[in-house]
Amino acid sequence: MPIHPIELADKLVRSGDKYRYRLDLQYDGTEFSGMQWQPRKRTVQKCLEDALEILFCSKVRVITSSRTDAGVHAERQVVHFDSAKWRKPSSIVRACNVTLPPDIRIVHAEEVDAGFHARFSAKWRAYRYQIAQVPVAIGRQFVWQYFKQVDTPRLCSLAGVIIGNHNFTAFAHESPTEKHNYECTVYRSEWRQVGDLLQYEIDASRYVHGMVRMLVGTMIDIASGRENMLDFDKIMKSMDNRFAGTKAPPSGLTLSRIAYREWPDF
Amino acid sequence: MPIHPIELADKLVRSGDKYRYRLDLQYDGTEFSGMQWQPRKRTVQKCLEDALEILFCSKVRVITSSRTDAGVHAERQVVHFDSAKWRKPSSIVRACNVTLPPDIRIVHAEEVDAGFHARFSAKWRAYRYQIAQVPVAIGRQFVWQYFKQVDTPRLCSLAGVIIGNHNFTAFAHESPTEKHNYECTVYRSEWRQVGDLLQYEIDASRYVHGMVRMLVGTMIDIASGRENMLDFDKIMKSMDNRFAGTKAPPSGLTLSRIAYREWPDF
Structure with missing residues (x-):
């Protein structure tokens, strides 16, 4: 470091x-x-x-x-x-x-006051991931432009699988130099269609490195019918990131808020 | 040219x-x-x-x-x-x-078919102008960051003044080489508050050069209490653009649609 x-x-x-x-x-x-x-x-x-x-x-x-x-x-x-x-x-x-x-x-x-710590006092964090299914010029910096057919109901049911406390090793970058805790509690994990955008919202106690982009990429791979993929919960249980899918591009990801009170409060 | x-x-x-x-x-x-x-x-x-x-x-x-x-x-x-x-x-x-x-x-x-002409077949055009009243980094390219206090009810009543057929010489760039028709029919002219954004929407048969930005700048000048300004309708009736106010920056302006059917249809 x-x-x-x-x-x-x-x-x-x-x-x-x-x-x-x-x-x-x-x-x-x-x-x-x-x-x-x-x-x-x-x-x-x-x-x-x-x-x-x-x-x-x-x-x-x-x-x-x-x-x-x-x-x-x-x-x-x-x-x-x-x-x-x-x-x-x-x-x-x-x-x-x-x-x-x-x-x-x-x-x-x-x-x-001196007791406040930006990282350690935080109770949970919310991220949003946005996918545009039609070409966009305005706001292209904030989306993943992805035009393949996506099975939206499938996507919504996949999202539900990760709610609760899980080990997210399968969706983490390897970091050989650091010892990590891969346990995160996910309070909310939801996809929704907003106009031409597919929006994913996740609220969790903490995140491991690369987690949201790997989760999004893997769900999208499965919901757009990429073959030879394990089931989503099998990937999670494998605790092996070689089974995860595509890593979604960073442009689509936004840290939307940091909360200092228990979920769902801010 | x-x-x-x-x-x-x-x-x-x-x-x-x-x-x-x-x-x-x-x-x-x-x-x-x-x-x-x-x-x-x-x-x-x-x-x-x-x-x-x-x-x-x-x-x-x-x-x-x-x-x-x-x-x-x-x-x-x-x-x-x-x-x-x-x-x-x-x-x-x-x-x-x-x-x-x-x-x-x-x-x-x-x-x-050969009868379609992008410009001459169009019946009306819609523009949107966006003002952010708090600092923004995400989407800053699409707003005017303007932090002075604005009298919103005043702004809404000013917008109504231009509805109908008027001569917009007072809100036009001078273009000495071209002879212009300054008559435009405005079908809609509305301000609204959307979160921290002030949005202005205008639908009109046509626009003269610089019109929306000069209208927005002048309304904002008046509604944020800039002194020594004529009344808005007096400015319009003057047909002299020296009485208009600030020209709002281009970043806030978006051509939102072109309609090929009579207003309010597309």
Whole structure:
């Protein structure tokens, strides 16, 4: 793992009084190498920390609720950060939105108590995946343009299979360097037709890396009749991602919200 | 006016049998210098004619229903063109969408009789203008981000003033080289709040150049309390565009449909 440049400096800031802020962000992930800081990459975290540094006149490290991959969008991502300086939350919104690039907007800021943690305090997260079944130019950045015939009732029944607590190893990227917990509790998993769009909505306690895109791709493979596929629940029970189907493209995926109360509340 | 390279060649094609096609297009106008062909500019017409030339193996000239300015979008624009060669409409959609850039999609094609003319057969056109009153990153290309307080009931009553047949000189670009008819019949002119968006919808027989953006900008100026403005109906009656307000940015404007039947039918 590359080391973030503020990792060490951060420890020094922790002496003395500090203020903790929660920011709610929206971003269009098309031009980002994901949310998380990476050396020499244009990431959401990098752009946001640069904007906060200008406002607070010192390095700021933000903690993200959920990492999103390159090309994945967020309608409402949550981060927190600490600062020794106080700023009025509404000024943070206005001032940062001036220096941030237009594909990131801070939509809300508030001061929170030291017990709040963007990631650990979150109870569940909602993602949306959108598939356009007709050609689209307007909003093409936010859909998967997929024109094969899809058996929608089949899709809806597949979605129901994953509700509850399951091991999602079969729908996870392999990450040999990290030990993972692959257990997630899925509260909602639903497909619906909205005009010419097929929308998938999932609410879960947590997600393993690549999970929503692999779930969507696999359900679509099965519902559009791709042969030689195992049944969906067999794939899940296999705990082997070689049985999963296509990985749906990142453009269709949006982190829609982070909730700090028990499901279905926010 | 620059001369389109096919203007002359076109006359030769007109001898002998030809087939006429109607195409319905969607485009994201952000990266285009408008719809209409211009020398050395990236326009929708240029890209479309290039794609059709590949398919038909000969130069094709498309006739557009409505010109749109640089940065203005179209959800459903209509064009027609003639060709000496016959192609199956569904093949035109599929084949052209392969060679077209992703910000233009053909969403429908059909063979029409020689009496159909994309512009002259159209009975009315609908435009939508969108204003976001909170910061947006997702879909920022399709809105005007405007954060001043707007008196919405005032806006709604202003919109009603233009319904009917009026002279729109006060909301037209000056075009010294062309003689214009400034009379337009407005069938619908409505603002509504959709979530955090203010949406304006207008259906009219025709539009003068710059009309929707100047109408929107002027209504917004008045409804957000800009001083020293004439009353809206006085501005209209003045037939002098120096009394109009701000011209709203092109990003918020979308040509939503072209209708070939009497209003309110399509």
